[in-house]
Amino acid sequence: MGSQDEHRQLAEAEIARLIDGLRRILPPQALLVEREDLVPYECDGLTAYRQLPLLVALPQNEAQVVAVLKLCHELRVPLVARGAGTGLSGGATPVAHGVVLSLAKFMRILDIDSVSRTARVQPGVRNLSISEAVAPYGLYYAPDPSSQIACTIGGNVAENSGGVHCLKYGLTVHNVLSVRVALIDGTVVEIGSGALDSPGYDLLALMIGSEGMLGVVLEATVKLTPKPLLAQVVMASFDDVVKAGNAVADIISAGIIPAGLEMMDKPATHAVEDFVHAGYDLNAQAILLAESDGTPEEVAEEIAAMCAVLEKSGATDIRVSHDEAERLKFWAGRKAAFPAVGRITPDYLCMDGTIPRKHLAHVLTRIAELSEEYHLRCANVFHAGDGNLHPLIMFDANVEGEVERATAYGGKILELSVEVGGTITGEHGVGIEKVSQMCVQFSKEELAAFHGVKAAFDEHTLLNPGKAVPTPRRCSEYRLTGSAK
Amino acid sequence: MNDLTEHLRERVLAAATDRKPLRIRGGGTKDFYGNAPSGELLDTTGHAGIVAYEPTELVVTVRAGTPLAELEAALGEQGQMLAFEPPHFGEATVGGCVASGLSGPRRASAGAVRDFVLGVKVLDGKGEVLNFGGQVMKNVAGYDVSRLMTGALGTLGLLLQVSLKVLPKPAAEATLRLELPQDKAIEMMNRWGGRPLPVSATCWHDDLLTLRLSGARAAVAAARAKLGGEDVAAAAAFWDSVREQRHAHFTGDVGGSALWRLSLPSRCAPLDLPGAPLIEWGGALRWLTFDGEASIVRAAAAKVGGHATLFRGGDRSGGVFQPLSESLMQIQRKLKRTFDPQGLFNPGRLYAEF
Numbered sequence: 001m002g003s004q005d006e007h008r009q010l011a012e013a014e015i016a017r018l019i020d021g022l023r024r025i026l027p028p029q030a031l032l033v034e035r036e037d038l039v040p041y042e043c044d045g046l047t048a049y050r051q052l053p054l055l056v057a058l059p060q061n062e063a064q065v066v067a068v069l070k071l072c073h074e075l076r077v078p079l080v081a082r083g084a085g086t087g088l089s090g091g092a093t094p095v096a097h098g099v100v101l102s103l104a105k106f107m108r109i110l111d112i113d114s115v116s117r118t119a120r121v122q123p124g125v126r127n128l129s130i131s132e133a134v135a136p137y138g139l140y141y142a143p144d145p146s147s148q149i150a151c152t153i154g155g156n157v158a159e160n161s162g163g164v165h166c167l168k169y170g171l172t173v174h175n176v177l178s179v180r181v182a183l184i185d186g187t188v189v190e191i192g193s194g195a196l197d198s199p200g201y202d203l204l205a206l207m208i209g210s211e212g213m214l215g216v217v218l219e220a221t222v223k224l225t226p227k228p229l230l231a232q233v234v235m236a237s238f239d240d241v242v243k244a245g246n247a248v249a250d251i252i253s254a255g256i257i258p259a260g261l262e263m264m265d266k267p268a269t270h271a272v273e274d275f276v277h278a279g280y281d282l283n284a285q286a287i288l289l290a291e292s293d294g295t296p297e298e299v300a301e302e303i304a305a306m307c308a309v310l311e312k313s314g315a316t317d318i319r320v321s322h323d324e325a326e327r328l329k330f331w332a333g334r335k336a337a338f339p340a341v342g343r344i345t346p347d348y349l350c351m352d353g354t355i356p357r358k359h360l361a362h363v364l365t366r367i368a369e370l371s372e373e374y375h376l377r378c379a380n381v382f383h384a385g386d387g388n389l390h391p392l393i394m395f396d397a398n399v400e401g402e403v404e405r406a407t408a409y410g411g412k413i414l415e416l417s418v419e420v421g422g423t424i425t426g427e428h429g430v431g432i433e434k435v436s437q438m439c440v441q442f443s444k445e446e447l448a449a450f451h452g453v454k455a456a457f458d459e460h461t462l463l464n465p466g467k468a469v470p471t472p473r474r475c476s477e478y479r480l481t482g483s484a485k
Numbered sequence: 486m487n488d489l490t491e492h493l494r495e496r497v498l499a500a501a502t503d504r505k506p507l508r509i510r511g512g513g514t515k516d517f518y519g520n521a522p523s524g525e526l527l528d529t530t531g532h533a534g535i536v537a538y539e540p541t542e543l544v545v546t547v548r549a550g551t552p553l554a555e556l557e558a559a560l561g562e563q564g565q566m567l568a569f570e571p572p573h574f575g576e577a578t579v580g581g582c583v584a585s586g587l588s589g590p591r592r593a594s595a596g597a598v599r600d601f602v603l604g605v606k607v608l609d610g611k612g613e614v615l616n617f618g619g620q621v622m623k624n625v626a627g628y629d630v631s632r633l634m635t636g637a638l639g640t641l642g643l644l645l646q647v648s649l650k651v652l653p654k655p656a657a658e659a660t661l662r663l664e665l666p667q668d669k670a671i672e673m674m675n676r677w678g679g680r681p682l683p684v685s686a687t688c689w690h691d692d693l694l695t696l697r698l699s700g701a702r703a704a705v706a707a708a709r710a711k712l713g714g715e716d717v718a719a720a721a722a723f724w725d726s727v728r729e730q731r732h733a734h735f736t737g738d739v740g741g742s743a744l745w746r747l748s749l750p751s752r753c754a755p756l757d758l759p760g761a762p763l764i765e766w767g768g769a770l771r772w773l774t775f776d777g778e779a780s781i782v783r784a785a786a787a788k789v790g791g792h793a794t795l796f797r798g799g800d801r802s803g804g805v806f807q808p809l810s811e812s813l814m815q816i817q818r819k820l821k822r823t824f825d826p827q828g829l830f831n832p833g834r835l836y837a838e839f
Contacts, residue, residue: 115675116752139679160625171623173632174600189812194750195791196592196769199807200835201641201817202599205632209625226681249541255564255653295681297703354621356542386622387542426623434626441626445613452823453628456816469627 010077010097015054018075018099022057025067030105032056041082041100045147046090046433048349048403053080053094058102062188062218065101069216070186072099078465079184081212083124083155086147088350089431091158091211091467098465101216103154109133110219117224118177118194123154123217127161130222139224142169145427146335154217160209162427164260164334165291167385171427173208175223181207181215184458194221206453211429212464214457228293231259233327234306236315237284241265244286245360247313248384251290254309256302260291261385262334265364268341268379268392269333275340278333281317288315288384289334291327337381338392345377345394347403349410352434353417354388354426366416367391374409376402388426389417415440430468438468439475447472488548489532490614490645496527497643497829498612506832509639511550511578515585517797519638519834520805529580529643535559536646537620544603544620546648549580560651568595568652572728580644586636589728590686590697593678593751593766599635601650607634607642610825620648633820639831640839641824655685655699659709660720662695667755667764670694674767675752682708688727689764690734697724727765734763734772743799745782747771749791756785772796783807804837814838 010018022031032038033055042050054077059065072079078098085092094100106122109130113119114137119130127148131140144163145151151161157179160172169175178192192204207214238244244263251258264272264287269280280287288310292302303320310318321327333340341348355363364380371378377394391413395406414424414437424430424437438447450469454461470478500507506524516522533550540563547556553573560566570589571582583605588597604618618624618631634641665673670689677684683700695717698705717723726732735744747756751768758781762771775782779795786793792807809817814836821828821839828839 113752114679116750117675117679118750137679138681160629162623167622170596170600173629174596183812187812189810189816191813193790193792195748196766197586197597197636197748199792199794200809200813201637201820202586202632202635203813203816205599205629205635209629214628226679228681252541252543252653255656257652294683294701295704295707297707298683298701301701301703354619354623356539356544356620358539358542383623388621388623421619422621423619423624423626425626426621427625429625430627438626443615445609446615446617446627449609449615449617449630449823450627453630453633453820456819456823 008076008097010054014075018071018077019055021071021075022055022068025064025071026057026059030058030060032058041085041094041102044082044085044090044092045088046093046431048347048397048407049090049093049432051094051096053100054097056100056102058105060105065182065216065218066186066188068099068101069182069184072462073185073460076460076462078462080464081154081158081216083152084126084150086151087155087159087429087431088352089425089429089433091429091431091464093432095465103152106154112137114139116194118221119224120219120221121153122219123157124152127151127153127156134224135227138227140227141175141222142225143172143175146338153220153222157208157217157220158210158212159429160427162383162388164262164383167261168257168259169225173205176204176208176220177223178221179204179207179217180219182218183215184460184462188218192221209429211431211468213454213468214463230296230299231291231293231327232299232303233260233289233291233321233330234303234310235319235330236288236290236310237281237317238286238288238314239284239316241286241364242361243314244288245357245384247288247310247315248357250309250313251306254305256305258290258306258385259293260289262289263287263382263384264334264337265380267377268337268381271344271379272333272337272340275343276332276336278329280333284316289330334381341379341392341394346396346398348395349393349406350428351391351393351410351413352388352425352428353414353422354386355417355420355422357384357387359420363389363416363420367413370409370412374405376406376409383426386426387422411437432467435466435468435470436474436478438470439478444472444475447475487531487533493527493529493532493643493645494608494612494614497608497610500525500829501610501612501827504827506829509643509831511581512552512576514573514575514577515581518585520801520837522834523832527643530578532645540565543622543651544648545651546620546646547579548646549578549644551579553577553579553582564654565651566654567601567649569598569601570728571598572730574729579647583635583647584637584639584644590688590724590765593687593769594685595652599632602631602635602647603650604648605631605634605644606646607644609642610827610829614645615642618648622650638834640821640835642830657702657705658685658697658699658720659705660695660697660717660723661709661712661714662693662717663714664692665689665694666692667761670764671752671754671768678751678767686724687765687767690732691761695723732763741798742774743776743795744797745773745775746794746796747773747782747786747791749786749789753789753791756789758782758785779803806836809836
């Protein structure tokens with residue numbers, strides 16, 4: 001586990017000035033400095049990496065956020081913004097001599113415009129609660145990461161979160177119209193607008209997925225989508241993962257873009273079935289879930305077409321959800337895949353590479369070989385429609401050497417993703433977890449361009465330092481030692 | 486099918502040495518767009534060809550100089566399309582399409598160019614070949630520089646190659662027309678937008694609202710029955726005339742008049758400006774011929790939360806894009822400096838400041 005790039009240490013006097021300054025800005029309960037209060041913030045969803053921050057600020061309004069930023073900027077203190085802490089790449093892992101800026105108290109939905117189909121929300125609003133709030137208007141917010149009951153919009157913007165429906169409905173970047181952002185010096189800017197485009201460079205695209213390194217999201221205006229009248233899902237079994245992968249290509253070839261297209265291998269379905277009893281075929285080497293949504297006529301047409309394709313592609317069993325309860329049951333297994341795997345292993349690492357789908361067979365074979373090599377089990381869940389693969393590497397952190405083995409195994413999978421023309425992360429972000437593999441995916445010059453982008457917003461690299469974009473020094477070290485492991 | 490990367494790189498390096506700005510040009514179909522081009526001409530049309538196309542992956546990778554029509558024909562053979570329906574305005578290239586960031590009638594339902602750009606290969610102002618994004622649908626490694634390049638009018642780098650997400654052509658389409666005054670049409674477009682209807686394009690002009698439905702056969706037929714109105718003959722030609730601005734609204738006796746592009750929140754009531762617009766994108770895009778003071782149009786757009794671009798004609802000396810706040814301008818200036826430190830690419834084309 002490579003150490004992060006070292007950050008500036010603060011002298012006692014600087015820490016005192018910082019705390020003193022923050023006490024002037026924040027009410028007493030909004031500033032955490034005691035060790036026991038800091039512990040809950042020591043990691044996010046990537047629990048293998050833990051680091052206590054210097055302190056945690058929990059501002060309640062925009063003026064307080066701005067004042068905290070200004071103070072940190074003035075004192076050159078690093079700052080890590082945090083939403084629900086559900087991220088899986090360590091994007092919210094604190095830095096030792098830095099402040100965690102929690103946006104947990106920004107929980108208000110500020111405005112719902114059912115005519116324009118937009119909602120303006122604070123960053124701490126949970127993803128699912130937007131859909132719940134706009135349901136009376138027949139609308140919903142389309143991106144649905146697995147963590148949607150807990151994860152917040154601020155975090156979704158930072159990571160450009162996806163979900164199981166993004167092949168048809170897009171990622172966060174396709175569903176956010178504007179963000180109100182506080183820059184590190186406390187300047188507040190509106191990026192994007194209620195219109196469909198903005199003059200000048202597309203800073204909105206830059207902001208989304210920037211992992212909290214360019215600014216702090218104060219508000220987001222999201223696009224709402226009309227709720228389809230009906231959704232139905234087909235579940236198909238295959239006796240071979242390669243056949244399942246080919247079936248995905250066959251569906252696309254038939255001109256169908258399913259609302260969701262997911263694949264799980266045998267270890268994944270077994271873990272899930274024990275947990276949620278979704279009715280998965282335990283004899284199958286892989287199952288595919290393909291959803292159709294729209295008007296009843298449209299869904300009937302598409303489901304029939306998909307069943308025909310799946311049959312031709314060699315599915316050994318095909319089942320169509322009969323009602324909403326059954327549809328949700330089929331999906332429950334997929335959505336619970338991570339916790340289900342969590343039940344059968346003390347710890348697991350979730351990888352997030354995206355690959356051109358045609359290389360699926362090769363990649364899954366290599367993952368299985370590597371599993372033998374590293375003596376660690378692995379279950380695969382796959383956003384099959386868009387090539388985003390989530391191998392779940394199982395390990396036990398209490399067994400000496402397993403954390404390192406799991407990390408090395410994960411690193412190999414990421415490098416494999418790059419090798420076949422894919423990427424190290426499709427939707428979870430680089431964070432600290434994959435920062436070394438950035439050196440594999442990008443050249444020195446490309447990384448320099450990223451640092452240039454960072455500097456355009458935050459020249460002293462105070463926002464979320466050490467994440468997402470490795471320093472040249474880190475890459476030369478990694479190239480010498482890391483990738484050969 | 487030529488790879489002219491080396492040649493283009495040499496041109497950029499020479500320009501860097503001589504400190505002579507370059508004017509990047511593909512088909513030259515959008516020379517009219519943006520602020521006046523300047524610099525030594527750098528023609529990209531020789532750098533052409535489809536590099537990779539995997540219909541089942543829904544991804545195509547293509548060199549910037551490739552004619553847009555050629556790309557669309559290749560996709561069409563596989564029953565696929567560029568869902569953002571970019572305008573051609575002549576023999577446009579893919580590079581110019583991405584650099585201008587202009588999308589057509591399907592934009593409100595399908596997304597804009599930027600929504601379909603998956604990756605780019607560019608030459609930066611130091612002559613380095615850089616790759617951002619990739620050939621896959623989901624990719625959050627590093628900042629989203631590919632989308633940043635989209636619509637940047639070539640000011641951040643020379644686009645060498647782009648990877649685009651493509652989609653299957655809809656199984657069925659139908660176009661219908663209703664007679665409605667402007668305010669009512671805006672209201673209806675927004676109302677339909679909030680319903681699960683397969684509306685893929687809208688155009689209001691001269692008290693007529695034309696609507697295109699796209700999707701599964703059954704869905705189109707059901708919506709067609711629900712919405713009423715008259716069927717439109719030669720629908721494809723009509724949408725083409727909107728997309729390519731050959732529609733009477735754009736070609737009438739406007740001569741050198743100023744054509745404004747107003748990008749607004751879709752629900753905005755008709756603006757209090759003289760003349761009637763042509764409205765697209767469910768109300769979010771309005772084209773208006775207006776020869777008065779630019780500040781009047783800009784203020785009207787800004788007041789409702791949108792922006793105005795002097796698209797064609799008119800007095801372009803004051804800059805054609807809505808001015809930015811100082812904070813946003815500062816960030817954009819720094820981004821420009823990062824990718825093009827000497828200011829070689831298309832100086833002033835987007836904003837006079839860079």
